[in-house]
Amino acid sequence: xxxxxxxxxxxxxxxxxxxxxxxxxxxxxxxxxxxxxxxxxxxxxxxxxxxxxxxxxxxxxxxxxxxxxxxxxxxxxxxxxxxxxxxxxxxxxxxxxxxxxxxxxxxxxxxx
Amino acid sequence: xxxxxxxxxxxxxxxxxxxxxxxxxxxxxxxxxxxxxxxxxxxxxxxxxxxxxxxxxxxxxxxxxxxxxxxxxxxxxxxxxxxxxxxxxxxxxxxxxxxxxxxxxxxxxxxxxxxxxx
Numbered sequence: 001x002x003x004x005x006x007x008x009x010x011x012x013x014x015x016x017x018x019x020x021x022x023x024x025x026x027x028x029x030x031x032x033x034x035x036x037x038x039x040x041x042x043x044x045x046x047x048x049x050x051x052x053x054x055x056x057x058x059x060x061x062x063x064x065x066x067x068x069x070x071x072x073x074x075x076x077x078x079x080x081x082x083x084x085x086x087x088x089x090x091x092x093x094x095x096x097x098x099x100x101x102x103x104x105x106x107x108x109x110x111x112x
Numbered sequence: 113x114x115x116x117x118x119x120x121x122x123x124x125x126x127x128x129x130x131x132x133x134x135x136x137x138x139x140x141x142x143x144x145x146x147x148x149x150x151x152x153x154x155x156x157x158x159x160x161x162x163x164x165x166x167x168x169x170x171x172x173x174x175x176x177x178x179x180x181x182x183x184x185x186x187x188x189x190x191x192x193x194x195x196x197x198x199x200x201x202x203x204x205x206x207x208x209x210x211x212x213x214x215x216x217x218x219x220x221x222x223x224x225x226x227x228x229x230x
Contacts (some may be wrong), residue, residue, distance in 0.1 A: 031216045040219035103157040
């Protein structure tokens with residue numbers, strides 16, 4: 001089945017550790033996105049990529065890094081510089097501009 | 113600046129009631145798209161509808177309907193005869209444009225939590 005796969009679903013890490021969230025899509029979409037969701041808030045854009053080997057910062061990129069070496073994959077690293085990393089992270093992809101985005105099931109990251 | 117406001121934080125209704133979720137947006141672009149997504153407890157966002165700024169026709173899909181009014185910058189969502197399975201968080205979103213191009217980025221409202229009681 002085509003779709004977006006995020007793994008793991010739940011992730012626990014100690015404060016100060018870097019952690020990488022996986023996002024894979026088999027929809028052949030050019031664009032991919034990472035959003036962060038905090039309780040009672042909408043989604044905020046962390047990073048996005050419109051083409052392989054290229055990506056741009058979103059509204060809250062500080063403390064995060066990404067790579068886009070393959071069209072299918074867009075991993076997000078939450079670094080120790082991110083002051084408040086505990087959140088729900090959603091990955092999305094879209095075939096291009098002006099189209100709807102398709103979302104993965106999310107990764108809930110808890111830093112203790 | 114572009115912005116989406118969903119003033120209703122939580123709504124609770126009894127099954128079979130009709131319910132309207134409000135969405136007001138701000139943008140200076142003449143070309144833009146509006147979206148509604150549903151987020152069930154599982155967490156994944158499910159796409160419901162996309163509407164472009166040049167099409168003000170209302171749309172109906174089963175029990176769902178959408179009212180787009182450019183004059184009031186609103187894109188409201190109505191569920192008719194609500195069901196328990198409609199319980200979820202609903203997000204309204206606006207596509208971001210830079211000049212005549214579009215980045216594909218979405219600007220989300222804060223979401224409305226709908227609880228439908230049996």
